[in-house]
Amino acid sequence: MSVALDLAPATEAEVAEVLADCHARRTPLRLTGGGTRVENRAAGETLSLSRLSGVVTYSPGEMTLIARPGTPLPEIERMLAAEGQALAFEPPDMRPVLGGNGTPTLGGTVAANASGPRRLLVGACRDHLLGVRFVDGRGRILKNGGRVMKNVTGLDLSKLLAGSHGTLAVLTEVVLKTLPLLPARTTLAFPGVTEDIALRIFTTALSTPYEVSGAAHVGGAAYLRIEGLDGQLAYRRDRLLALLADHRPEVMDEAPWQAIRDVAHFAGGGPLWRILCKPSDAPGLCDRLRRMGGDCSLDWGGGLIWYHGPGNPRALAPYATLVRREGAEGPAFPPLPPAVARLQDGLRRSFDPAGILNPGLMDA
Incomplete structure (x- = not known):
């Protein structure tokens, strides 16, 4: 099979075929859905998941949603709202920050573990993920988890894939728990x-x-x-x-x-950093960040700081992710402690031994 730019598989089988071929030829791939979550500088040809779209099944009585990764998030939110339900973790829309004109997708939301202010009460996206189907870097179709909470037993790979930004596998179907829309x-x-x-x-x-x-x-x-x-x-x-x-x-x-x-107060230009910290450290950390010449806001009761301004805050806050570059240099994701880095490398070798999935995304 000849691999071309802007690959856009429409089925899980087509995804598996592409990944198996790229694995055999060591061809890197840059995964994209709506293009609204991160500034993806990964090397390789573009694998678009936008055609792998649609709701597989939605059971309001069981509060369970199964959908493909390219499904537009606004479409899902409207469908749930019509039944008086919602995605409780309140996924943010990063277009005001990143300036993208694409449409957020369910797969991008899960891959980024994107979670809004309600996270402090109900948990993050991964806490509502019941199961997944995915294709690993070898082209193998795998599944993990179930359709209801009681069936989620054993090693929960869905929690591992949430937040991996497409560096371990390509999601082809996700199962999410929904909750009543509070009136x-x-x-x-x-x-x-x-x-x-x-x-x-x-x-x-x-x-x-x-x-x-x-x-x-x-x-x-x-x-x-x-x-x-x-x-x-x-x-x-x-x-x-x-x-x-x-x-x-x-x-x-x-x-x-x-x-x-949506962090709309920091929309526009200039570097923007997302910093995780202990809430008790937030006030002092904000004081030090402001001395660098920028401004801050808090979410999650102080557990999340948004820093908008110059400089590199990692000397003050090791868990700082560069969300919008606008001239800032260095890797977007923070360096990991050696033990965690070894664990991450081992996972990547297991899921994607040829290193074809979003190579360099976490390091660029």
Whole structure:
């Protein structure tokens, strides 16, 4: 078979055929779906998964969705909303940040383990992934997991593939747990507070049983979100208002959670870094980052920092990923500790011994 640019297989069998041929010839491939998640500088010819699209089955009663990776994410969200359900992990739309004009896909969401503000309450994308079908770097079609939570036994490879950015295998089908779309939500806003005060607010609120589903600090204001049924929502709101009265919270029915989710406040130019840290370290780390000449925002109750500005924050924060380069140099993904790097290399050799899947993506 002759491999050409812009390969676009429409079936799992075609994906397996392409990967088997590329494995035999040691031909590198750069995987792409909607092209909206990362700046993919991997070497090789382009393997587009956009035609590997469509919902295989959706069972609202069982709250289970099975779909192919090229399925547009907005299409899935509309289908779920019509049944009063949603992807609970609130996947962000990175187009405001990266400036892409493609359409986010389900496969890209899973491959990046993309998760929004609700992660601190319900977990990340991988926590809602019940199973996968995939093609490894040899061209073998494999599956792991099941269609319901009780059938997910043994080694859970789906959790391993979520967040691997297509460097281990090509997803051909994903099984996701859906959850009811919460009918009501409200936000407590705390304008004019520093990260240090915001962290105190987050720590107090997140230690309660009131199920805070968002805790962010953007533009000098802290935000807490709660969601649920109208009656119990009012109860939880009032308890949080009383608990945090010293910080003079304001109640907002309409709050900028979509913009927070999509990091729209840092849309445009300039390098943008995504930094994972202990929430207790966030205020001090933001102070040091600002001395480099940029600005910061917080999500996940302080566990996620977005840094927009010059310099390389890895000297301060080892788990810093360069999301938007705009002139910044160096690898996008942070270097791993030696023991973790050895484990990662071993996994890559097992899944993709010829190194054909997105080579260099994690290092470029």
